[in-house]
Amino acid sequence: MAAVLFGGCSSDEPPAAPSSARPTAGACRSDYPTRPLPSWAKSGFGSPASAMPYVLGDRGDIVAILWAVHDPLVVPPATDRNNKILWVSRVSSRGRALRIHATLGGYGAPVTRMVEGGPGPSIVDLPAPGCWSLDLTWGGNQDHLQLEYVSRDVTAAPAPSTSGAG
Numbered sequence: 001m002a003a004v005l006f007g008g009c010s011s012d013e014p015p016a017a018p019s020s021a022r023p024t025a026g027a028c029r030s031d032y033p034t035r036p037l038p039s040w041a042k043s044g045f046g047s048p049a050s051a052m053p054y055v056l057g058d059r060g061d062i063v064a065i066l067w068a069v070h071d072p073l074v075v076p077p078a079t080d081r082n083n084k085i086l087w088v089s090r091v092s093s094r095g096r097a098l099r100i101h102a103t104l105g106g107y108g109a110p111v112t113r114m115v116e117g118g119p120g121p122s123i124v125d126l127p128a129p130g131c132w133s134l135d136l137t138w139g140g141n142q143d144h145l146q147l148e149y150v151s152r153d154v155t156a157a158p159a160p161s162t163s164g165a166g
Contacts, residue, residue, distance in 0.1 A: 028131035028148035030072035038063060041088040057143030061090045062119060062136060064145060074152040075129045082123045083149075093118030093139035102126060106133035106146075 032053035041063045042050050053066045065086040066073075073083045087098055098115040104126075115122045118138050126132055129151040136143045 028146045030148040030150050032066050037065070037088075038090070040090045041065070043088075055145050055147065057136065057145045059143045061141055061143045062138075062145075063088050064147065073124075073126075073147060073149045075126060075149045076152055077125045078152060083125050085122050085124050087115060087119035087122060087136075089119040089138060089141070091139075091141050093141070096139040098122075098136060098138040100124070101135040101137075102132045103135075104128055104130045104132055106131075 032055065034051045034053050037045065037050050037052055037054060038056065038060075041054070045052075055064045055066075057063070065088060067084050067086075071078075071081065077083060089098075096118055098119045100113040100115070102111045102113065103109070104111075111126060113122075113124055113126075124147075126149050129149050132147050132149060134145050134147060136145070
């Protein structure tokens with residue numbers, strides 16, 4: 001199963017229609033804050049005040065919910081956890097697949113991923129670290145967001161020192 005990632009917006013309200021400008025460096029982040037989900041994205045979560053790390057699409061029609069509060073999305077994929085994303089749409093997918101057209105920095109060679117059956121649970125692995133611009137389409141709908149993938153080497157804890165003093 002493949003999926004894709006996100007960019008950020010802090011409001012529960014849908015933002016204005018996206019501009020034609022592509023994302024700039026610095027717009028991505030690898031540490032997504034835990035915050036209350038939009039009301040339309042809370043279905044299936046136990047608490048009415050559900051708070052999760054997520055990225056809201058530019059049009060406000062989709063969220064990418066992340067499970068890794070302190071663990072960024074990584075390249076290459078980690079062996080002990082997945083780059084898991086739950087896609088929740090505010091609008092119907094009509095059962096059609098969620099198609100992800102991802103470009104590194106918004107300008108690189110495109111990579112395509114698909115979530116069969118429309119927005120839902122997914123694992124989205126991308127080929128290189130950096131800020132990925134995701135153009136999302138599902139059931140006649142479109143949105144865009146950005147997700148940062150970091151090098152797995154960067155996320156590894158430093159090894160304990162084995163050298164002795166003096």
